[in-house]
Amino acid sequence: MSKPVVSLVNFTDPRESVRKALELCDGLAGLDKNDKILIKPNLVSWDFDLPFPPYGVVATSAVMSALVSILYEEGFRRLTIGEGPLMIPKTIGRAMFTVLGYNKLQEKYGVRLVDFNEEKFEKVNFDGLKLALARSVLEADKIINLPVLKTHNQCLVSLGIKNLKGCLDRKSKINCHGREHDLDHSFPRIPGKLPVALTLIDGVFALARGPGHIGEAYRKNLLLASKNILACDIAGAELMGFSAGEVEHLAYFAGLTGADTSLSALEIRGESLEKHRFSLEYDWDWTTEDTGPVAFQKAGITGLAVRKYDSSLCTGCSKMYNPMLILLMSAFKGAPFPRVEVITGKRQKASPGFDYTLLFGKCVCSLNKDNPDIRQAIAINSCPPDKDDFIAALREVGINCDYNQYVAFRHYLYNRYKPENGFDPGLYSL
Ligand code: SF4
Numbered sequence: 546m547s548k549p550v551v552s553l554v555n556f557t558d559p560r561e562s563v564r565k566a567l568e569l570c571d572g573l574a575g576l577d578k579n580d581k582i583l584i585k586p587n588l589v590s591w592d593f594d595l596p597f598p599p600y601g602v603v604a605t606s607a608v609m610s611a612l613v614s615i616l617y618e619e620g621f622r623r624l625t626i627g628e629g630p631l632m633i634p635k636t637i638g639r640a641m642f643t644v645l646g647y648n649k650l651q652e653k654y655g656v657r658l659v660d661f662n663e664e665k666f667e668k669v670n671f672d673g674l675k676l677a678l679a680r681s682v683l684e685a686d687k688i689i690n691l692p693v694l695k696t697h698n699q700c701l702v703s704l705g706i707k708n709l710k711g712c713l714d715r716k717s718k719i720n721c722h723g724r725e726h727d728l729d730h731s732f733p734r735i736p737g738k739l740p741v742a743l744t745l746i747d748g749v750f751a752l753a754r755g756p757g758h759i760g761e762a763y764r765k766n767l768l769l770a771s772k773n774i775l776a777c778d779i780a781g782a783e784l785m786g787f788s789a790g791e792v793e794h795l796a797y798f799a800g801l802t803g804a805d806t807s808l809s810a811l812e813i814r815g816e817s818l819e820k821h822r823f824s825l826e827y828d829w830d831w832t833t834e835d836t837g838p839v840a841f842q843k844a845g846i847t848g849l850a851v852r853k854y855d856s857s858l859c860t861g862c863s864k865m866y867n868p869m870l871i872l873l874m875s876a877f878k879g880a881p882f883p884r885v886e887v888i889t890g891k892r893q894k895a896s897p898g899f900d901y902t903l904l905f906g907k908c909v910c911s912l913n914k915d916n917p918d919i920r921q922a923i924a925i926n927s928c929p930p931d932k933d934d935f936i937a938a939l940r941e942v943g944i945n946c947d948y949n950q951y952v953a954f955r956h957y958l959y960n961r962y963k964p965e966n967g968f969d970p971g972l973y974s975l
Contacts (some may be wrong), residue, residue, distance in 0.1 A: 719861075744774045
């Protein structure tokens with residue numbers, strides 16, 4: 546039996562590189578000129594209030610533009626770009642399309658731009674797990690999947706299979722992080738019911754400790770492409786230093802489809818994967834006692850136990866998690882915290898022996914509402930938690946956070962990427 550083909554090419558000139566990646570894996574062979582083609586980039590989030598470095602977080606506009614122009618040149622006219630970004634508090638899809646220059650693709654090539662969050666969704670039964678998919682996704686004849694080469698602090702990697710979670714409505718996304726269905730065994734069911742014809746991984750940048758902007762991006766100048774979504778993800782994971790067998794959602798998907806997760810089961814065309822292989826961390830170091838990030842320990846913070854998030858924490862809370870940590874750090878002036886435990890997500894329960902229990906988010910508030918181990922609750926009972934509520938609730942118990950320190954941190958994150966090191970914001974506009 547022939548092996549699934551994955552192309553691996555250097556990213557130099559966007560159009561030449563994308564074309565080469567497609568040609569080496571014969572990536573357009575399964576598409577018909579009359580097909581309604583949906584391109585699904587990874588545009589998980591953006592921040593319009595504070596500096597936001599997009600490197601390794603969202604797909605580059607350079608790759609998207611090259612892909613669209615090649616498809617148009619090849620005679621494909623029924624093109625849609627669709628994504629359902631994170632809703633905090635409302636959807637930002639159209640604003641993202643504008644900032645990324647997609648409106649120019651609409652003008653020049655007649656591409657339809659769809660924010661899935663504004664569409665109707667239809668429930669699909671995935672062997673007992675009901676998830677609602679956007680109508681444009683269900684109506685597509687073929688899907689071209691355009692993820693980013695990134696790690697993920699809950700799933701190790703976030704590539705083609707994970708990118709399709711963005712086709713779900715908000716409730717279904719939350720259910721993927723549920724108590725009954727754990728993350729690694731929920732979203733991998735999605736591709737099996739969709740006509741994914743091609744996966745093109747944008748590796749212009751790769752992101753350590755992803756999936757968001759607080760991770761660290763590296764310029765890598767690579768593209769991977771395959772008609773086989775699993776094969777593309779295996780190669781992408783291997784490139785970042787993970788064996789696909791250790792990535793539970795890849796192993797699970799392979800099990801569903803009877804496929805092999807070993808690199809030797811693929812045919813890599815173009816560049817040598819071994820030559821380009823690197824190693825990225827996917828998560829932050831936590832103390833062995835589970836009292837918080839190692840950085841807190843190094844800063845001398847005591848009297849505070851931040852329990853490490855688990856996979857039941859969905860993207861809304863995850864996005865607020867780092868601001869929460871930075872705000873807690875800002876409140877540390879040398880004296881111990883007044884014996885505070887911080888818990889999150891849908892599974893964590895308060896431990897005895899703390900004076901305060903900080904319940905971060907509606908789910909953990911609900912789970913612990915009658916917990917006798919809580920002496921005094923600091924409840925941030927919203928979904929997702931709101932930073933102003935958080936600051937106000939802590940102030941009430943004498944813990945004073947300084948939001949300006951969070952703003953300064955965001956400037957630091959943005960300013961560490963220098964144009965001379967390849968961090969060119971022009972790759973995210975047209
Ligand atoms: S409170 Fe947090 S964990 Fe619960 S559903 Fe909302 S975002 Fe998800």
